[in-house]
Amino acid sequence: MSASKKKRRPDYERMIADLESGRINAFAVWHIDRLTRRNAELERIVDLVEATKAQFACVSGDVDLGTYTGRMVARILGAVSQGEVEHKAERQKAAYLQRALEGKAWGCGVRRYGYDSDGITIRPEEQKVVRHMVEHVLKGGSVNSLVTWLGDNDHRTSQGNRWASRAIVRLLLNPAMAGHRTYGDEKRIEVDKPDGTKQEITVTKEKEPDAFIVARDCWPAIITDDERRRLRVILKDPDRTTNPGGSNKRKYLLSGGILICGLCGRPLTGHRANSGLPGYHCRKTAPYGGCAKIRIAAGPLELDVASRVLARYASPVVRKRLAEAASPGGDVTLGNELADLEEKLEQLGRDYADPMIPMSRGAFLEANKSLAAQVNDVKGRLKQAQRSTALPEMVTPKSLAAWWAAAEIEERRGLILTVIDHIVVHPSTRPGFRGLDKDRLTYVWR
Ligand SMILES: [Zn+2]
Numbered sequence: 001m002s003a004s005k006k007k008r009r010p011d012y013e014r015m016i017a018d019l020e021s022g023r024i025n026a027f028a029v030w031h032i033d034r035l036t037r038r039n040a041e042l043e044r045i046v047d048l049v050e051a052t053k054a055q056f057a058c059v060s061g062d063v064d065l066g067t068y069t070g071r072m073v074a075r076i077l078g079a080v081s082q083g084e085v086e087h088k089a090e091r092q093k094a095a096y097l098q099r100a101l102e103g104k105a106w107g108c109g110v111r112r113y114g115y116d117s118d119g120i121t122i123r124p125e126e127q128k129v130v131r132h133m134v135e136h137v138l139k140g141g142s143v144n145s146l147v148t149w150l151g152d153n154d155h156r157t158s159q160g161n162r163w164a165s166r167a168i169v170r171l172l173l174n175p176a177m178a179g180h181r182t183y184g185d186e187k188r189i190e191v192d193k194p195d196g197t198k199q200e201i202t203v204t205k206e207k208e209p210d211a212f213i214v215a216r217d218c219w220p221a222i223i224t225d226d227e228r229r230r231l232r233v234i235l236k237d238p239d240r241t242t243n244p245g246g247s248n249k250r251k252y253l254l255s256g257g258i259l260i261c262g263l264c265g266r267p268l269t270g271h272r273a274n275s276g277l278p279g280y281h282c283r284k285t286a287p288y289g290g291c292a293k294i295r296i297a298a299g300p301l302e303l304d305v306a307s308r309v310l311a312r313y314a315s316p317v318v319r320k321r322l323a324e325a326a327s328p329g330g331d332v333t334l335g336n337e338l339a340d341l342e343e344k345l346e347q348l349g350r351d352y353a354d355p356m357i358p359m360s361r362g363a364f365l366e367a368n369k370s371l372a373a374q375v376n377d378v379k380g381r382l383k384q385a386q387r388s389t390a391l392p393e394m395v396t397p398k399s400l401a402a403w404w405a406a407a408e409i410e411e412r413r414g415l416i417l418t419v420i421d422h423i424v425v426h427p428s429t430r431p432g433f434r435g436l437d438k439d440r441l442t443y444v445w446r
Pocket of ligand 1: 261262263264265266282283290291292293294
């Protein structure tokens with residue numbers, strides 16, 4: 001095993017152990033740099049040869065570890081070899097970073113989906129697939145339904161594997177899909193600037209992807225920057241991505257605060273009744289803390305909610321109000337606003353860490369808190385704006401019904417929440433009645 005690697009060399013260690021124990025009393029090497037390329041190791045061998053009087057032969061040169069001159073030659077040769085190893089590693093690292101800063105594509109590795117193996121030339125067939133993914137997610141569609149769609153149409157990853165939701169999210173959030181070059185191996189790297197001075201740049205994997213983009217617009221983009229910002233908000237929504245596998249995907253249309261218990265005022269949660277049919281109930285156990293006295297079957301209730309919500313949505317008055325609320329292009333502005341705020345947050349952190357800028361911890365925390373609150377606010381508004389872009393545009397009853405039938409549960413919830421604030425569910429007055437008792441419901445419209 002080469003002496004230049006930092007790995008352990010078991011055979012080398014065995015040889016040293018045999019020398020120490022006296023099992024062998026002579027050894028030969030081709031060149032001193034085959035034996036070791038590290039000074040500390042060489043010192044140990046010199047000591048060992050001195051102590052054991054072992055014979056040492058070097059085929060390519062006259063290195064005699066038994067004499068002072070020989071040891072000095074060995075040390076010089078060793079030092080030169082060690083330097084060579086370090087320089088080579090440095091040169092490789094510097095060349096790699098240089099490529100990144102110049103915005104050149106990665107030289108090797110796994111082919112990025114959508115592009116040829118040069119990482120620059122777009123593959124039109126795959127570009128179409130990526131565009132479909134982007135539009136689907138931006139319209140409020142789920143990543144899980146994309147997995148199904150990709151599987152049904154036999155689209156495979158660049159490695160020929162089936163698409164998993166994690167891989168889709170990674171692809172959609174990858175800055176390289178927007179033409180940007182990233183560099184993410186080191187936490188802090190020193191860069192030589194043209195004027196000869198050095199500059200330290202920080203690149204970490206923990207930060208938002210933008211933090212380690214080192215060169216922008218290096219090759220044709222498949223996903224625009226604006227789309228990427230919106231995708232980030234959607235796909236990084238913790239409600240949605242805590243488990244991309246899908247087990248925490250929402251199963252109940254009206255859970256999460258749409259239905260309110262008429263007795264205790266707590267939100268009803270979805271559950272499967274003893275009969276096996278889905279329903280909603282007021283739940284007592286922590287963290288719900290409800291009265292546990294209200295339950296209602298899901299089927300007829302959801303049908304009633306759907307028909308009333310769609311009728312309401314179709315009314316010209318409501319449409320006008322909604323159109324005014326969702327100003328065109330609003331989410332683009334919000335996306336930029338969010339990016340600005342995130343930049344400010346980062347700058348604040350850098351300023352605080354900078355010893356040249358005096359800032360008390362209290363002042364930093366105060367400013368940080370205020371910025372974080374603004375970020376949250378914009379994120380909320382952005383989500384609202386994105387929700388309204390996912391709403392149906394046609395308003396004939398037939399087209400609305402078709403939209404509803406094809407929509408995903410999150411899209412349906414989006415529509416419900418644009419017109420309904422909440423629905424109060426009162427206790428049943430007709431025990432055993434299987435249909436929907438409309439007297440039990442109080443709709444509170446927005
Ligand atoms: Zn209750």
